[in-house]
Amino acid sequence: MYVLDANVFISAHRGYYDFDLAPSFWKSLVSHASQNNICSIDKIQDEIISPNPKEKDPDRLHLWSAENFKDYFEKTDSLDVIESYAEIQQWAYNNPQFTASAKDEFARNADAWLIAYAKSKQHTLVTHEAYNPEMKKRILIPVVCREFNVNYVNTFEMLRNLQVSF
Numbered sequence: 001m002y003v004l005d006a007n008v009f010i011s012a013h014r015g016y017y018d019f020d021l022a023p024s025f026w027k028s029l030v031s032h033a034s035q036n037n038i039c040s041i042d043k044i045q046d047e048i049i050s051p052n053p054k055e056k057d058p059d060r061l062h063l064w065s066a067e068n069f070k071d072y073f074e075k076t077d078s079l080d081v082i083e084s085y086a087e088i089q090q091w092a093y094n095n096p097q098f099t100a101s102a103k104d105e106f107a108r109n110a111d112a113w114l115i116a117y118a119k120s121k122q123h124t125l126v127t128h129e130a131y132n133p134e135m136k137k138r139i140l141i142p143v144v145c146r147e148f149n150v151n152y153v154n155t156f157e158m159l160r161n162l163q164v165s166f
Helices: 006-014 023-034 042-049 060-072 079-094 100-108 111-121 141-147 155-161
Strands: 002-004 038-041 124-126
Touching: 002 006, 002 111, 006 042, 006 060, 006 155, 023 038, 023 060, 038 042, 038 060, 038 111, 042 060, 042 111, 079 100, 079 111, 079 141, 100 111, 111 124, 111 141, 124 155
Parallel strands: 002 038, 002 124
Antiparallel strands: none
């Protein structure tokens, strides 16, 4: 099972797999989600569907997510996820490598929840972030994944592994 980061949806929508360019990409996400091959989490749903205060109308990603993927955003309120989340946040907080602002951002965004969900459910996390162990100003998903033995791949690796072709 793959659990998707917000940047998988956002990068596709804003670039290489926009809805009008590659509708089969979006259909494949729904198809694989309905087969229990992929999902995301409620905190990612909040990032995607929450209205941007600068925009009056929801964008196409917001509308697509609400109409087509809403049943595949899993809850993060189970005890195993919460315990993993606490462990990950404690590690980040105690890690002298990261700046205070990096720790604050990590505590506010969905990344730690996403990693905790993948860890506790033994899923593979899908993200566009690259591994950079020297980064100090941001706590990157792949760095945390390696620390906690969580498998991660990018969108293209996931699509290949699921044998998706367009």
